[in-house]
Amino acid sequence: MQEEKKEAGLFPTIPLPGLVVFPNVIMPLLIGRQRSLRALEEAINSDQLVFLVAQRNPLTPEPSEEDVFRVGVVAELMRPTRMPDGNIQVLVEGRFRARLLKFVREEPFILAQVEILDEPQDTVDASDLEIHAWMRVAKQSFEKLVQQSRTIPPEILPTIATISTPGRLADTIASYLEIKFEEKQQLLEVIDHKERLRMVVNMLVRELQIIEIEREIENRVKEGVGESQKEFILRERLKAIQEELGERDSFAAEIEELREKVEKAKMTEQAREVALREIERLEKMSPLAPEAAVIRTYLDWLISLPWNKYTKDNIDIEKARRILDEDHYGLKDVKERVIEFLAVRKLSKETKGPILCFIGPPGTGKTSVGKSIARAMGRKFVRISLGGIRDEAEIRGHRRTYVGALPGR
Known part of the structure; x- marks a missing residue:
């Protein structure tokens, strides 16, 4: 296989929408597009490797040479299975990073000229303490991510623990990260093993921070829901007590009547919002509360105002x-x-x-x-007598914070 790695050659090519395959990683693919199916069948029949390369835009139905990235992987096909709908499910194992030189032809399937990239040897020097540290951090961070993630299978951890080279470790972890495929493509294009491992560790740290923030948000939402449920239960109990006391039926009818009056009063939108908000406040409190009487008076005054009732001026x-x-x-x-x-x-x-x-x-x-x-x-005449009034509040109205507050004249 080493000789095959050093040579450029022609490979049946399958563009992958929104997916990046890494070397030394096995993953399932479902192939359904006609050109990709024919390329897959050609590789199976001739016992060939295939070139897998990600599309720049996953929504492009029939990608051309300009629609795919320049770096992909040469992969081996394993256990192809034809599905009832005609699609083929197959396991692929990435073998080598490779650079696309050109599409030789695009029909009946894509045949591309590909150059196998010459990567540095994936080994670890015992004296290189820095790379050992990066590998340890990568394994520990990935283990934390698996423990907190709902999508990464824990069964992968023993495999990660046995990997002893930085390049393979970076590629294997990268294939499981829930990151954008463009970021995975960037990792695929990095040839230097140390640099690729550093990038993977940074992405692991970022993903752990995102999961921590998601947890905080979920906890805040749960607390809010808990408070809402508690309030709902207490209100239901209050309703039951009021019904036992004979207060609820008449009070509920009064609330409904106030709502109907507000809707019929033809208020401005701003006044209507204020009135409905006050009705909600009234509904939440006991009918015998002092504040309830103040709100009733305020609502009656709002409803009694002649909204949108006016006489047109007739000036002669x-x-x-x-x-x-x-x-x-x-x-x-x-x-x-x-x-x-x-x-x-x-x-x-x-x-x-x-x-x-x-x-x-x-x-x-x-x-x-x-x-x-x-x-x-031609206007109606209204007379408001203010004789003998000494208190300003009788004209302006009392503040609603006072018990027995009344609107002004």
């Missing part, structure tokens, strides 16, 4: 002047200011104008002028 300056004259004698300056306000409102509807403020003793016409303005604009 002459009509407004006539109505003001009909309702009030004198007050020339006041009437002119009102007409000026309405004129500005009519000309620039989008601009928010000032707020009119009438000041005067009782009985001088402040409220009646407001009624006249509403009648002139």
